[in-house]
Amino acid sequence: MNAFEALAQDARDYAARYGVSHAEALQRLRAQEDSVATTDRIREEYRGRFAGMALEHRPAFRIVVLLTGEEAVPDRLIKAAGTDVPVLFRTGAAATQEQVVASIRRDQAAIRAMLRNPPGLGHDPRTGALVVAVSGADADDYRAAGMQARLEALTGVPVRFMAVDRQEDLSVEGGARLVGVADGRRYTCTAGFAVTDGISHGIVTAAHCPDDISVIGTDGGATSLAFKGQWGWSYRDVQVHLSATPLKPLFYADSAKSVIRPVTSWRNRASMRAGDVVCHRGETTGYSCAEVEYTDFAPSGDLCGGPCAPTWVTVAGPVCKGGDSGAPVFNGTIAFGIVKGASYRKDGTCNFYYYMSTDFLPEGWRLLHE
Incomplete structure (x- = not known):
């Protein structure tokens, strides 16, 4: 699957979610990514007043910038993926981001x-x-x-x-099934993205998954992955498992694991915006897409080896469940991060999940990409 086909798949989900044509959905997702550099510049332009930014998808696709102070800023149009995207400025916020x-x-x-x-x-x-x-x-x-x-x-x-009713942690190619045993219990997690330190190749998943794990292939066969290291505190929840053979920068991007996408790039956390549409492929829930809610979030409790730093990104439900830990978060062929945990309602349905940005991969390790 190439980059165009990957985005076209996500556009089908977008079209159904927002009630627009597939062509319009594809155009909006292109504009979403193509507008990042411009919104980064806007963030810097109003750095002393910047209170927040969000993409809106209804009633139309647009970007809203929140500023402190009462001095008005004229709205503007920006070019993104060949289309005009409105940028609306709202003032009066009491504090900056x-x-x-x-x-x-x-x-x-x-x-x-x-x-x-x-x-x-x-x-x-x-x-x-x-x-x-x-x-x-x-x-x-x-x-x-x-x-x-x-x-x-x-x-x-x-x-x-x-x-929120209650909040808790979620108990080869990226998106593959990982199984392991810890404390006498069998656990399921999801493989994230392929990484390298320039010498070895490995797969990342969540640090709270078992150290001793195997990847389960589509034929049901299990391949043991050697544990390299674990980083699970404050702003991180990631561990690396080594592959005995070189890996390609590929991940599963559908529930049936019949569609494989390449990683071509990544998005840094500082450039994330509320309203960005991202997708994830978890072993339990399969493939789904939803909007980013918060880009600076500290999960509750002591899920990060103590209190969490406000560096996690939340994504709206309704799709998340245990077993998705470590799952790749992406849009098209662009990597965003790996799933850490989620907040659930009393009936077990999903409020939101949150992920660790690829910014926080362990030192010396980087994403494999085309």
Whole structure:
């Protein structure tokens, strides 16, 4: 499958999701990627006022930039993949993105101490607020007790509670089935992308997966992969397993594992935007696409060898489940990261999943790509 065919597959999902033609969906996904360099420049242009950025897909495809202060900025049109994309500027945010993320890093311990359970914390690029993700019951109690005002006084930035039922960690080619045994139990994870250190080739998956794993081929055969190393703290959840033979930069991109895509490039986390449509291929859930919600998120609890850094990217449900850990996150042939965990509702359905950006691959290792 070449890059055009890969994007065409994702466009079919996009067309169904947003009720547009396949041709329009394909054009929008091209514009999504082609606009990254321009939105990076806009972010830098308004660095002192930048409070957030989001792609919108309804009622039309456009980019919304949130700024602090009241000085108006004229809207503009940018060229992306041969089409005009509106960029709308909204002012009046109370804090910049940089200020909100700094408050998470600085005040996370104090926030955790003020609440019953360690919350998830993130920057909302659509409103500019510090999002505190807690259970629905806790959210009601905290609002009634005036906790929002107390947290705003502590952090110096606007705060919004987000109610989630419960949040927990998700317990060759990328996207392949990985199985292993730890503590006497058998676990399933998903292979991420192929990597190299310039000498060896390997596959990455999540660090919380078993160290002793085998990759299961489409014929059902198992091939053991040698454990190289594990990096699982703060901003990372990744381990490398070595292949005895050279690998190609390929990953599965459909539920049946009949479609293989190449990796041609990657997107850095700093260039991610809310509303970006990304896809993942998990061993349990198969292939699906959804919108990025938060680009600066710290999952709840102590899932990162202690508190997590606000470096994780969340993607909206409804598709995620245990066994997807390590799964490749991508659009077309561009790699974004590997799945770490998810937040579930009481009925087991998915609120959102979150992934580690390829920015944080272990030192010395890089993506294989064409």
